[in-house]
Amino acid sequence: MNRRSSIDADGKDLPRSIGGRITDQLRVEILRGDFAPGARVSIKVLSERFNVSLSPLREALTRLGSEGLLSSDEQRGFWIAPVSASDHAEVTRLRISFERMALQEAILKGGIEWETRVMAALYRMNRIDRSIGGAEAKEAWETAHRTFHVELLAACDMPLLLQFVALLHGLSDRYRRIFLASNPPDKSSALEHERIADFAVSRRNEEAVDLLGKHIERTGNAVRKKLMATKQTIDVSNDK
Amino acid sequence: MNRRSSIDADGKDLPRSIGGRITDQLRVEILRGDFAPGARVSIKVLSERFNVSLSPLREALTRLGSEGLLSSDEQRGFWIAPVSASDHAEVTRLRISFERMALQEAILKGGIEWETRVMAALYRMNRIDRSIGGAEAKEAWETAHRTFHVELLAACDMPLLLQFVALLHGLSDRYRRIFLASNPPDKSSALEHERIADFAVSRRNEEAVDLLGKHIERTGNAVRKKLMATKQTIDVSNDK
DNA sequence: TTATTGCAAAAAATCGATTTGATAGTCAAT
DNA sequence: ATTGACTATCAAATCGATTTTTTGCAATAA
Structure with missing residues (x-):
C-alpha cells in the first residue's frame, strides 16, 4: 500500500489528479447554486481561474455532463443544466x-x-x-x-x-x-x-x-x- | 440552421468532433465484445490506432467510464469493465x-x-x-x-x-x-x-x-x- | 426594413511535447 | 530466502501552442 493519496476520515482515497480535484470542486459549486442555470461555462475562463490547462478541465466538464449537471453540444461547449x-x-x-x-x-x-x-x-x-x-x-x-x-x-x-x-x-x-x-x-x-x-x-x-x-x-x-x-x-x- | 453536421435518417445530428466519433466507435467495439473484460486499455496504443492525440481520446474514455463500460483509477488508467x-x-x-x-x-x-x-x-x-x-x-x-x-x-x-x-x-x-x-x-x-x-x-x-x-x-x-x-x-x- | 454574404474575433477542439507518477526489477542487508 | 530501498522504464496526466469551428458584426442587396 504505497498509494500516495491522502486519506479521508472514512478511509477512502481522495482524488489527487488535477482533473479529479477540479471535478469535485466544480460539482460542489454547481450544486451549491453558484452558477445560474443555463449559464455558459467558458473553458478558458475556468482554466485561468483554476490555473490549469484545458485537458483536465475538459475532462471534468465531460464528467459533470454525464452526471446531468452540465449540458453540452459538440463544438458549442458546455452550459449549466437548465432547470424546469x-x-x-x-x-x-x-x-x-x-x-x-x-x-x-x-x-x-x-x-x-x-x-x-x-x-x-x-x-x-x-x-x-x-x-x-x-x-x-x-x-x-x-x-x-x-x-x-x-x-x-x-x-x-x-x-x-x-x-x-x-x-x-x-x-x-x-x-x-x-x-x-x-x-x-x-x-x-x-x-x-x-x-x-x-x-x-x-x-x-x-x-x-x-x-x-x-x-x-x-x-x-x-x-x-x-x-x-x-x-x-x-x-x-x-x-x- | 447553418450546422455543418451530417444528418441521419431520423434527423438527428451525428457527432462530428473527433472525441464524439471515437466515443461511438469504441462503444460499439466494447459492446461487440472486441475487448476482453478486465483488459487494460492503453491510451497511447489507441491514440496511435485512431491517429488522434491524447486529449480527445481521454475524453472518450472518460465518457465510456461514466457509462459503465470502462473502469478507471486515477493515475492508473482505464480497463474494460469486468464481468461478474x-x-x-x-x-x-x-x-x-x-x-x-x-x-x-x-x-x-x-x-x-x-x-x-x-x-x-x-x-x-x-x-x-x-x-x-x-x-x-x-x-x-x-x-x-x-x-x-x-x-x-x-x-x-x-x-x-x-x-x-x-x-x-x-x-x-x-x-x-x-x-x-x-x-x-x-x-x-x-x-x-x-x-x-x-x-x-x-x-x-x-x-x-x-x-x-x-x-x-x-x-x-x-x-x-x-x-x-x-x-x-x-x-x-x-x-x- | 429584412435578408444575405463575407469577414474578423472568439471559443472549442486538437495536437505534440513535457512533466509527473506508478511499476517492475536489481541489489544489499538481514 | 525475504525484506526493503533504489533506479530505470513505462504509462498517465498535464501543459501551452496550434488548428478548426462558431459567432457576432458590418456591408450589401432585395
Missing part, C-alpha cells in the same frame, strides 16, 4: 422509485454494522444546527444530510442502483438549494429522518419505505411550489 | 424495474405516431435474418433490436429514465453478446417481441409490462447459465 418543472418532476419521481427499492434491499441485507452507521449519521446530522452559523455550518449540514441518505441505503449491495441514486440526489439537491435557499430549515424533515431511521433499523420495511417515499415527495412539493412561483417572474434562459 | 454474476444480476434486475416503469408510461402517453414507430421497428427487426449472412447482418439486427426497444419506450416522456435504460441496455447487451455469441438466434424471443408490441399498442398495460419483464428475465437467465458455466473455466481477470 418537468425535469424536477422526473427527478423526484425517479428518486422515490429508486430509493424505495434501495431501502427495501438495505433493510433486508443490512446488519448491525449498517444500523450503527445509519444511527451515527443521523446523530451527526441532528447535531448540526444550520439555522445558526454561516455558510460553513450550512455546508456541514448538507454533507451530513447527504451522508445520512447514503448510509441509509448503503447496505443494499447494488452498486449501480446506488450510483443512479447518488446522481439523482445531486440533481435534486440542486433544486432544493436553488429554490429553498431562503426558507428556514424544515422541522418536520428532521422528524422524518428520525422516524425513517427507526423504522429501518427495526426492520419495519413497509413503514420505512413508505415514509422515505413521502419524505422525498414532500420536499419535492415544496420545491415545486417555489419553482412554479419563480417561473412566472424569471423565466430561465434555455439555449437549446 | 452479481453485476449481471443487478443489471438485469434494474432493467426489469426501469423498463417496466417506462413502458407503463409510454402506453399511457403514446399516440398513433408512437404506435406506428413501434410497429415499424418491429417489422424491420423481423425482416433481418441473423442466422444467415455474416457479421454485418448480425450488426444490422443488433441495431434494429436496439431501435425496437428504444421506440417501444420512447413515448414515456422521461428523458432521465430513458438515459438510465439506455445505459443498462448497453451493459446488458454486452453480457448477451459475450456469453450468447455461440447460441443460435432465439425463436421465442422473436415471438415475445411481437406480443409485447401488440399488447402495447392495444393498450393492454399489465400484459405488456409483465411480458416485457419476463422477456428481460428470460434472456437474463440464459446469459446467467452460460456465465456460471464459463466462470468455472476462465476466471475473469479482475485487477482491483
Whole structure:
C-alpha cells in the first residue's frame, strides 16, 4: 500500500489528479447554486481561474455532463443544466422509485454494522444546527444530510442502483438549494429522518419505505411550489 | 440552421468532433465484445490506432467510464469493465424495474405516431435474418433490436429514465453478446417481441409490462447459465 | 426594413511535447 | 530466502501552442 493519496476520515482515497480535484470542486459549486442555470461555462475562463490547462478541465466538464449537471453540444461547449418543472418532476419521481427499492434491499441485507452507521449519521446530522452559523455550518449540514441518505441505503449491495441514486440526489439537491435557499430549515424533515431511521433499523420495511417515499415527495412539493412561483417572474434562459 | 453536421435518417445530428466519433466507435467495439473484460486499455496504443492525440481520446474514455463500460483509477488508467454474476444480476434486475416503469408510461402517453414507430421497428427487426449472412447482418439486427426497444419506450416522456435504460441496455447487451455469441438466434424471443408490441399498442398495460419483464428475465437467465458455466473455466481477470 | 454574404474575433477542439507518477526489477542487508 | 530501498522504464496526466469551428458584426442587396 504505497498509494500516495491522502486519506479521508472514512478511509477512502481522495482524488489527487488535477482533473479529479477540479471535478469535485466544480460539482460542489454547481450544486451549491453558484452558477445560474443555463449559464455558459467558458473553458478558458475556468482554466485561468483554476490555473490549469484545458485537458483536465475538459475532462471534468465531460464528467459533470454525464452526471446531468452540465449540458453540452459538440463544438458549442458546455452550459449549466437548465432547470424546469418537468425535469424536477422526473427527478423526484425517479428518486422515490429508486430509493424505495434501495431501502427495501438495505433493510433486508443490512446488519448491525449498517444500523450503527445509519444511527451515527443521523446523530451527526441532528447535531448540526444550520439555522445558526454561516455558510460553513450550512455546508456541514448538507454533507451530513447527504451522508445520512447514503448510509441509509448503503447496505443494499447494488452498486449501480446506488450510483443512479447518488446522481439523482445531486440533481435534486440542486433544486432544493436553488429554490429553498431562503426558507428556514424544515422541522418536520428532521422528524422524518428520525422516524425513517427507526423504522429501518427495526426492520419495519413497509413503514420505512413508505415514509422515505413521502419524505422525498414532500420536499419535492415544496420545491415545486417555489419553482412554479419563480417561473412566472424569471423565466430561465434555455439555449437549446 | 447553418450546422455543418451530417444528418441521419431520423434527423438527428451525428457527432462530428473527433472525441464524439471515437466515443461511438469504441462503444460499439466494447459492446461487440472486441475487448476482453478486465483488459487494460492503453491510451497511447489507441491514440496511435485512431491517429488522434491524447486529449480527445481521454475524453472518450472518460465518457465510456461514466457509462459503465470502462473502469478507471486515477493515475492508473482505464480497463474494460469486468464481468461478474452479481453485476449481471443487478443489471438485469434494474432493467426489469426501469423498463417496466417506462413502458407503463409510454402506453399511457403514446399516440398513433408512437404506435406506428413501434410497429415499424418491429417489422424491420423481423425482416433481418441473423442466422444467415455474416457479421454485418448480425450488426444490422443488433441495431434494429436496439431501435425496437428504444421506440417501444420512447413515448414515456422521461428523458432521465430513458438515459438510465439506455445505459443498462448497453451493459446488458454486452453480457448477451459475450456469453450468447455461440447460441443460435432465439425463436421465442422473436415471438415475445411481437406480443409485447401488440399488447402495447392495444393498450393492454399489465400484459405488456409483465411480458416485457419476463422477456428481460428470460434472456437474463440464459446469459446467467452460460456465465456460471464459463466462470468455472476462465476466471475473469479482475485487477482491483 | 429584412435578408444575405463575407469577414474578423472568439471559443472549442486538437495536437505534440513535457512533466509527473506508478511499476517492475536489481541489489544489499538481514 | 525475504525484506526493503533504489533506479530505470513505462504509462498517465498535464501543459501551452496550434488548428478548426462558431459567432457576432458590418456591408450589401432585395
